[in-house]
Amino acid sequence: MQFSPIRTAIIAIVALLGVLFAIPSFLPENVRDSWPGFLPKQTVVLGLDLQGGSHLLLQVNQDGIVSERLQSLRRDVRNTLANQNGIGNLITTDATGHALTIELTDPTQKPAAKAAIEALQNTVSNSLLSVGGVQELAFGETPDGKLTITLTQEGINERMSALVAQSIEVIRKRVDELGTTEPSIQRQGTNRVLVQVPGFGDSQRLKDIISRTARLTFHLVYPGMTATQAKAQGLPAGTMILPSQDGGEELLYDDVALGGESLVDAQPSYDQQRAMPVVSFRFDTRGAITFGQLTSANVGKRFAIVLDNTVITAPVIQQAITGGSGQISGSFTTSSANDLAVLLRAGALPASLDVVEERTVDASLGADSIQHGLTAGIVASVLVISFMVIAYGLFGIFANISLILNIVLIFGALSMLGATLTLPGIAGIVLTIGMAVDANVLIYERMREEQKAGKSPLQAINAGFERAWGTIIDSHLTQLIAAIVLYFLGSGPVQGFAVTLALGILTSLFTSYTVTLYFVGMWYRARRPKTLKIQHFRFIPDGTKIPFMKISRYVIAFSIVASLVSLGSAYFKGFNLGIDFVGGTAIVIQHDGGPADVGQVREALDGLNLGEVQVQGFGTPEDVLVRVQAQEGGQDADQVAVSKIREALATENYTIRSTEAVSGTVSGELAWKGVIALVISLVAILVYIWFRFEWQFAMAAVTTTTHDVIMTIGLFSLTGLEFNLTSIAAVLTLVGLSLNETVVVSDRVRENLRKHRKMPLPDLIDLSINQTIVRTSLTQFTVFLALIPLVIFGGEVIRSFTIAMTFGCLVGMYSSIIVNGPILINFGLKSRSETDDGKDGKTKSVGGASV
Template sequence: MNQSPFRVFVILFVAIAGILLAAPNFLPKSVQEALPGWLPQPGLVLGLDLQGGSHLLLGVNQESIVSQRLSDLRRDARNVLATQNGIGNIITTDVARNTLNIELTDPSQKAQAETAIRGLQNTLSDFMFSGVGVDELSFGETGDGRLTITLTPDGINQRMSSLVAQSMEVIRSRIDELGTTEPTIQRQGDTRVMVQVPGFGDSERLKNIISQTARLTFHMVYPGMTADQAEAQGLPAGTMILPSQDGGRELLYEDVAIGGESLVDAQPAYDQQRGIPVVSFKFDTRGAITFGELTSRNVNQRFAIVLDNTVITAPVIQQPITGGSGQISGSFTTASANDLAVLLRAGALPASLDVIEERTVDASLGADSIQAGFTAGVVASILVLAFMVVAYGLWGVFANISLILNIILIFAALSTLGATLTLPGIAGIVLTIGMAVDANVLIYERMREEQASGKSPLQAINAGFQRAWGTIIDSHLTQLVAAVVLYFMGSGPIQGFAVTLGLGILTSLFTAYTVTSFQVNLWYKRVRPKKLNIQKFRFIPDGTKIPFMKISRVVIALSIVMTLVSIGSAFTKGFNLGIDFVGGTAIEVQHVGGPADVGQVRELLGGLDLGEIQVQGFGTPQDVLVRVQAQEGGQSADQVAVQQVQEALAGENYEVRRVEAVSGTVSGELAWTGTIAVIIALVCILIYIWFRFEWQFALAAVTTTSHDLIMTIGLFSLTGMEFNLSSIAAVLTLVGISLNETVVVSDRIRENLRKHRKMPLPELIDLSINQTIVRTSLTQFTLLLALLPLVFFGGEALRSFTIAMTFGSIVGMYSSVIINGPILINFGLKQKTDDDEKADAEKKKRSPDGASV
């Protein structure tokens, strides 16, 4: 209870800094702009689910990269062999093996050819480690004497990685051209880019602008032969056939006469003579010279302007174009001409990007989510704060002040980190409100026990803080493990939940112990009470002696039956898997002007021939959720399906509020990642508890936690609630909550094993549970006070998540109290004799660092 000046300074500094960092986020925009410059600017960013916008996960198309690279390599090989060295050759492409096969017309030139093609070797540098590179090509020879050039796996991976980095810059330039604010563009792994644009509701336009490669090239048209004739007679050497925008085909030279990289400007324009939108362009000096020479040499010849392997236009060169500028005409609208100009100004993507995950939220739905989260948070806070005062009186006020500061520090930390606050993130904060009280309850209950054992008020206060600290650390760290695993294994909103939960755990360690002890110290010095009157209300009276071990057989039998039912339901009935795990598209629509007619929506969509379509009520009577299976044509087909659904419902006054599309590839990855996350969390916690306790406690903790997980997952199967990424977050959070209860009981059992060595183990476990049951009932009730407002007011998006959390927390308390003890006995937990204690002391003395081994 001695408060050093430094400790007081730290508490006051953290509190004031937290208030200054958090407060601006809750002020109107006009007030924020008027704040003095020395005050920190708000750094908290609202997620797309709270302010609307678009989220895209883009994947580099490896097939297109390899195909393009083989095409370029084939052209380079032909150039270095035939043009530069006069070596006759026939080059074929083996796409399956990523290989070029070179057959020489004169085998005696093999040595010269090998030397020539080895000059094509390209060393790709690692973007993370400068100076480290890999060879892109490997050279060999087939059994029949043909030379081979093969793209190496490391070379392909390195090229894809470098192309992702280049693509991010191009995407950033394109989004900046649109004039949007605060886009988030992040690399995800080696081959993916995540793009979030808050407030940009036209997701279709955003996808087209971001994912279109926009590779502009100029090719000369092969004269005197049509594409159909060339296909019938055989393609002339160095030519290719490309489709044209008007539905035809053109025979072009493969060689790029001039590329889009020479462009310095592109603007939408209007051709007054023809009355059509066009795109005017301008080359840099070098490009202007090249373009002038090209057009001068080929007057009266046709040249093609090609965008992403499609011929936009192929006019005849009437006269040399020496000004370095021109225009592209085609079947443009004003909007498409503007978008093409944006693409050309920003530059071409170095690789094709596929949209493999899409989430779009309407701004009105975001506003509803904010209101739902705010309502749930306020109701939960009022309930928890009020209950603490009812249960502990003045001591509850101390805990409430610490809790309020805890919430302020969470927002301050989020603001400082520039983190994104999502709806699951708000749920994490509300959940922290319930869990943060647990540390204060542990301290207060320990004080009551110490005073009951005959200690003075000051001794009881000191002992309460000191002896509860170890249990608080153990219980919080087990939850922190789950939060860390969630962050690194999750994505998007799940990471937002993990961040707020993790920060809440860390801040509650500071506030519940340091800040509460500071308040208690000030109060004690002023009042000097002769007796601590801590608790005003309790669910279970002191001196309760419930024979838990006697009823454990019946309870365990019941648990086995319920576990088997859960497992049986999972295997027979299965789960209502969300699109996160099965792929497809979810579209949330709202009927304007009255309740939605689910039957009408089902009838309107029944004739679209989109495969399986599920239609169900969602949230309010006006809302409907439409789930469309993944289409066979991939991402483009999924987009067409969304458009068809929108068009079918538009005439009946349905507005689209949210769209989520996940490819089959990503859904499989998410399911696997979620499973791995649960396993990793359990293993990490097993190791931690094994280290802190004995192996019997670790195995018992994992066994009871596994029981809780099976029961909770069974709930999803039995009730048919949607099982999605948020469900994985709920499961992992339950790992922490369940272990929190188990650790508290186990810690008391371990303490009593040292104190009551003659007591039979079943009686000792009963004693330990009865000593902690008051704390368990109080913390469980406060947790429910925080969770139930989320269930009723948190919105439909969080419904299954919060129901699972509520159910799982009750099951976790039940298993920690009743099931954990018998499992400890069955795993062979024994009381240590005096001889065992002496042996442990001898081992400790022999240990080099003096620590127990």
């Protein structure tokens, strides 16, 4: 109770910093710009679901890299053997697609050929700092004497990793050319790139610009033979056939006469003579010299400009072009010419990138999400604050001051860290509002007990804060474990939820204990009351003696039956899986002229031949959710399906508000990650509780938590609620909340084992539950007060999440109070009298305390 000036200063400094970092997020930009330079100006970064924008997850195409590398390796082998060493050969690609087979025309030259091709060995590294790298090629021989060169898997992986790093730089240049603000471009794993562009709602254009390779090459057209003739008579050596933009085909030399890497500028322009948009380009000095020599030596021949293996144009060289510049003409519009210029200025991607996940949110939908989140937050705050004042009077006001400071610190920390706030993140803050008062309720209830035990007000205050601290730490850390697992194994909005939840847990540890203690201490020193009037309202009276253990067999029987029903429903009926887990496309559309007609939308999409299409209402009468199964043609087919839906609904006055497309590959990974997250969370919590208590407490806690998870999963199966990524977040958060209550009861059981050594264990557990049930009912009610506004006002996007959380809290309270005790007994927990060793007078450890 004696607060030193240093502790007071720390509280004041932390509160001031929290306010300073939080305020900019709520001020207009012009006000922030006028602030003095020493004040923080960084704001909370809004996620795409709150401000609109596009999210693309791109994956390097391994087949394309292997094919291209084998093609270049084939040229190198042919040049090494035939041109440099005069060794005749026939090179083919083997069935695996990862190796070349070389058949020599003169088998006696095998040793020389072997030595020549082994000189082509190459080491690949994905980092400038790595030493040596890995060998890319493996050399061998077939049983019939042919030589083989195989691309090693290690070499392929290293090359892919290096290409991802190069791709990120190219993508960044392309996105910057679009003039967007604060794009996020990150590497994910070894072969993926995540691109998030806030405020850019044209996902189709973004995909075209980002995922196009934009590899520009210049080739001479093979003279005297057309592509059709070459197909009939056989391709001449060193040639290839490529499609042209006008629908035909061209026979070209496969050697690249000049590459696009020599370009230094590309700009959209307009050809006045032909009245058409074109792209003007300019080479660097070396490229200009090469271009001049090339055109000088081939006057009268056709010269093809090839972009991504498509011939854009193939004009006849009329005269030498020595100025180092030229034009690319084709069937361009003004927009496509501008986009091509952007691509050429930024450079070619070193590898093909496939879109494996796409999420686009319209700015208006983001504004609606913000409104939903703010409404839910304000209503939840008012309800929780009002309830705390009703229940605890002046002490409730102290708790509310800590709660408000807690919210300020969360926003301040989000701003300071530059963290992204998503709609599930707002839900995390709202949930924190309900959880934050949990510690204060625990402290106040402990103070009441100590005062009833005969202690003075000062002693009761000291004991209340001191003895509640261990339980507060245990309950908060179990929730923090779940949040950490969510962050590292989740993605996007789920990570946003994990960040706000973790920050809320950490800040509430500071505010609910230190700050509340400071205000209670100030009040006590000023008033010196004879007694403490702490609680004004309770749901359950003091001194209850409910015989929970007498009905335990019926409770366990009910839980077993309910769990079997849940598991049976999950196995036989299954789940209404979101596209996060099954792949496909989900599109939210809005009717511009009043309520949407679901039947009309379904009729408009029936003739598109897209497989299974689900159409249902989504929140407001104007909004409709369209879910389309993953198409057989892969990602490209999924994109075509979205375009067809867009065109079909454009004539019916429907606007697309958001698009979410997930490939089958990513959906499988997300499902597997969700299972792993749940298992890791349970194991980590088991280890922690085992360390803090005893193995019986740990096993009982994990058993009851598993029971709660099964019941909640059963809810998704039985009701048909959509099970998606946020559902995994709900289940993992439920793990933390359920354990919060279980830990409190277990802590009281452990304490009573020290006090009542002769009491039979069932009676001792009954006593512990009755002592904590007042606190449990109050804390659960405050969490409900925070969750109910989320269910009502949080919006359709997180509806299944909030319903699951609310149901899970009910089940968690039931299992912590009634189910946990019988399980403790069944796992062999002994009362103090049962653990006395009568033979040698020694004592044993029970519940973490020595006797």
